[in-house]
Amino acid sequence: MTSPNDSGGGRRVRRNGEGNIRQRKDGRFEARVWVFTTDGREIRKSVYGATWDEAHAALVKLKSNALAGVRLPATGATVGDYLAYWLAEIAAERVRPSTLGSYEWLARTYVVPYLGTKKLARLRPSDVRTFLSRLKSVCQCCALKKDAKRVERGRPARCCAMSPRQCCQAFLSDGSIRYAHRLLRAALQDAVTEELLASNPAKALRISHRYRPKFTPWTADEARRFLKAARDNRWYALYSVALALGLRRGEALALRWVDVDLVDNVLRVRQSLQRTGGELRFGPVKTDGSERAVALPPSLVDVLRGHRALQRTEREAAGDRWQEHGLLFTTKIGTPIEPRNINRHFEQLCERAGVRRIRVHDLRHSCATLLYDQGVPLERIQDVLGHSSPTVTKSIYVEATRRVQQDAVDRLGFLFDA
Structure with a gap:
C-alpha cells in the first residue's frame, strides 16, 4: 500500500507548495518553497542552513508565514514598500511597542519622503549619503512642506508658506539624523539576510555627525x-x-x-x-x-x-x-x-x-x-x-x-x- 505522497512506483511526490531541501556544492542545505510577494506574484523562495535541520526549520517558518498571509517584498519593490513590510513583519517582533512607534514615525516623516520611491534593488551608498546630508543641511519644514500642510488644515502660516517666504531654519539635530541612519541600516541589513540585497548600502558609510551629543551632568x-x-x-x-x-x-x-x-x-x-x-x-x-x-x-x-x-x-x-x-x-x-x-x-x-x-x-x-x-x-x-x-x-x-x-x-x- 502506498502513502498519499507516493506514486505507483514508490517514489515520493511532493504536493504543490510543500517545498524541497537539497544540499549545495558548497555544503550548505537549500530549502525552496513557493511564496507570494507584495505585488501578488508567486515566486520560489530559497532559505539556507548549515545542516538539513536548520534548512528545514527555516523552510517551516517560511511556509508558516505564507499560510498566515505574510507576503515577501517584490523584487521590484521600492524602499517605501520594503520599510512597510519590515516594520510590520520583522521590527514588530523584535522591538518594544514604544520603539516600534518611533521607527514608524521616523520612517513616515523622514525616510519615505526622501527614499520611498527609490527601487530597493537599486539603492546605493551614495543615495543614503545624499539622504542624510539633506536631513542635516535642508530645512525640513521647507523640504517636507510642513507649513503648507499647516495652512491646508486652516492654521496660519509661520514660515515657508508665508508671503514673502520666511524659512524657519528647522534643521534636524545630530541625534535625529543618527537615529534615521540607524533605522535605515538595520532595515537594510535584514534585506541582505533575506537575500533581497547583495550588500547593505547604509552599513559602511562614514558620516560626519557626532556619534553622541555632549552632555554635562548635574554637579x-x-x-x-x-x-x-x-x-x-x-x-x-x-x-x-x-x-x-x-x-x-x-x-x-x-x-x-x-x-x-x-x-x-x-x-x-x-x-x-x-x-x-x-x-x-x-x-x-x-x-x-x-x-x-x-x-x-x-x-x-x-x-x-x-x-x-x-x-x-x-x-x-x-x-x-x-x-x-x-x-x-x-x-x-x-x-x-x-x-x-x-x-x-x-x-x-x-x-x-x-x-x-x-x-x-x-x-x-x-x-x-x-x-x-x-x-x-x-x-x-x-x-x-x-x-x-x-x-x-x-x-x-x-x-x-x-x-x-x-x-x-x-x-x-x-x-x-x-
Missing part, C-alpha cells in the same frame, strides 16, 4: 538644590529614586510596591511604562540586563516610607474614585502617571531650584557621575544602571569617563615635583 550641588526645591512636592520621592538609583523614566513610573522591600532595603526593576498606540502600557524593561535588583540607601528608604504614608492619605481622600494599580507613583486617584507630564513638571522644578535645565533622562546620567565622584568604580555603576558591561557605561556616560581619565593622569603629578 552634587545642583542635585542637592533640586531635591531641596522638590521636597514639599508629591513627586519628591519619584525624583529621588530617579536621581539616586539612575532609573529610566518608564522604569520609575512602573514601580509597584511589591517591587520594593523596605525591610531588606532592596528595589527590583521589573517592568516599564510607555505610551504606545495612544495608550499607557506596561511592558518589559529595555534589555535583559535592565531587569535588576538595586540596594536602597537608608535615606531613600525614609523617603519612600514618607511617600507611602502620603499615598495612603491621598487614597482616603479620593474614596471611590481611587483606582488601585499597586504603583508607587500615581495620580491623585491612583492611576498611572502620564510620562510627558513628568517632563513638564520637571522643567518647572528646575527653574524653581535655579539649576540648569536638563532632561528627565539626564537624571540617570547625573547618577552615574555622582556615584563615581563618591568613589564607586564603573563596574558597580554598571550594576546600578543595569548595563550589560562596564564598556557600555563608559561609552555612554562621557563625563564620568572624563573624570576617570583625569584621576588617572593626576597620579603622574609626582613627575613634576620640584
Whole structure:
C-alpha cells in the first residue's frame, strides 16, 4: 500500500507548495518553497542552513508565514514598500511597542519622503549619503512642506508658506539624523539576510555627525538644590529614586510596591511604562540586563516610607474614585502617571531650584557621575544602571569617563615635583 505522497512506483511526490531541501556544492542545505510577494506574484523562495535541520526549520517558518498571509517584498519593490513590510513583519517582533512607534514615525516623516520611491534593488551608498546630508543641511519644514500642510488644515502660516517666504531654519539635530541612519541600516541589513540585497548600502558609510551629543551632568550641588526645591512636592520621592538609583523614566513610573522591600532595603526593576498606540502600557524593561535588583540607601528608604504614608492619605481622600494599580507613583486617584507630564513638571522644578535645565533622562546620567565622584568604580555603576558591561557605561556616560581619565593622569603629578 502506498502513502498519499507516493506514486505507483514508490517514489515520493511532493504536493504543490510543500517545498524541497537539497544540499549545495558548497555544503550548505537549500530549502525552496513557493511564496507570494507584495505585488501578488508567486515566486520560489530559497532559505539556507548549515545542516538539513536548520534548512528545514527555516523552510517551516517560511511556509508558516505564507499560510498566515505574510507576503515577501517584490523584487521590484521600492524602499517605501520594503520599510512597510519590515516594520510590520520583522521590527514588530523584535522591538518594544514604544520603539516600534518611533521607527514608524521616523520612517513616515523622514525616510519615505526622501527614499520611498527609490527601487530597493537599486539603492546605493551614495543615495543614503545624499539622504542624510539633506536631513542635516535642508530645512525640513521647507523640504517636507510642513507649513503648507499647516495652512491646508486652516492654521496660519509661520514660515515657508508665508508671503514673502520666511524659512524657519528647522534643521534636524545630530541625534535625529543618527537615529534615521540607524533605522535605515538595520532595515537594510535584514534585506541582505533575506537575500533581497547583495550588500547593505547604509552599513559602511562614514558620516560626519557626532556619534553622541555632549552632555554635562548635574554637579552634587545642583542635585542637592533640586531635591531641596522638590521636597514639599508629591513627586519628591519619584525624583529621588530617579536621581539616586539612575532609573529610566518608564522604569520609575512602573514601580509597584511589591517591587520594593523596605525591610531588606532592596528595589527590583521589573517592568516599564510607555505610551504606545495612544495608550499607557506596561511592558518589559529595555534589555535583559535592565531587569535588576538595586540596594536602597537608608535615606531613600525614609523617603519612600514618607511617600507611602502620603499615598495612603491621598487614597482616603479620593474614596471611590481611587483606582488601585499597586504603583508607587500615581495620580491623585491612583492611576498611572502620564510620562510627558513628568517632563513638564520637571522643567518647572528646575527653574524653581535655579539649576540648569536638563532632561528627565539626564537624571540617570547625573547618577552615574555622582556615584563615581563618591568613589564607586564603573563596574558597580554598571550594576546600578543595569548595563550589560562596564564598556557600555563608559561609552555612554562621557563625563564620568572624563573624570576617570583625569584621576588617572593626576597620579603622574609626582613627575613634576620640584
